[in-house]
Amino acid sequence: MAEKVKRRKTQAKTAIVDILKQSTQAMTHQDIELALDGLCNRVTIYRVLDRLVKEDLAHKLVDVDGVTKYLACRDCGENHLHHHVHFSCEQCGELTCLYHVVPKFTLPEGYHLSEVNFTVRGDCPKCSATSSAAE
Ligand SMILES: [Zn+2]
Ligand SMILES: [Zn+2]
Ligand SMILES: [Zn+2]
Numbered sequence: 424m425a426e427k428v429k430r431r432k433t434q435a436k437t438a439i440v441d442i443l444k445q446s447t448q449a450m451t452h453q454d455i456e457l458a459l460d461g462l463c464n465r466v467t468i469y470r471v472l473d474r475l476v477k478e479d480l481a482h483k484l485v486d487v488d489g490v491t492k493y494l495a496c497r498d499c500g501e502n503h504l505h506h507h508v509h510f511s512c513e514q515c516g517e518l519t520c521l522y523h524v525v526p527k528f529t530l531p532e533g534y535h536l537s538e539v540n541f542t543v544r545g546d547c548p549k550c551s552a553t554s555s556a557a558e
């Protein structure tokens with residue numbers, strides 16, 4: 424690989440990690456593309472995101488609407504267990520990692536788990552506080 428190309432790839436990775444870390448919100452490919460402001464193309468973004476997930480720097484989640492989003496790993500712990508529940512607020516749209524809420528289930532024999540997506544929809548504490556105060 425040419426030096427120049429290699430450098431640009433590292434740059435893209437660093438930039439994407441920074442963007443994810445700075446964001447408290449889960450981000451879609453499009454959000455990341457916009458935030459990068461033309462630094463790299465869509466294909467590179469997909470590749471980098473895949474790599475970040477494999478390297479446990481970020482984790483992937485699927486919103487209730489089926490949109491794939493990415494979040495920087497923060498409190499997953501050493502083992503990076505990403506089987507926790509994500510909470511999607513109907514009012515403010517915030518997607519939160521509920522690191523300590525891990526659904527328990529057993530798969531029938533012959534099924535092997537590779538990825539889990541649990542997204543729960545409802546009102547987050549912030550929004551339920553405001554709505555009950557208004558009543
Ligand atoms: Zn993690
Ligand atoms: Zn909310
Ligand atoms: Zn999460």
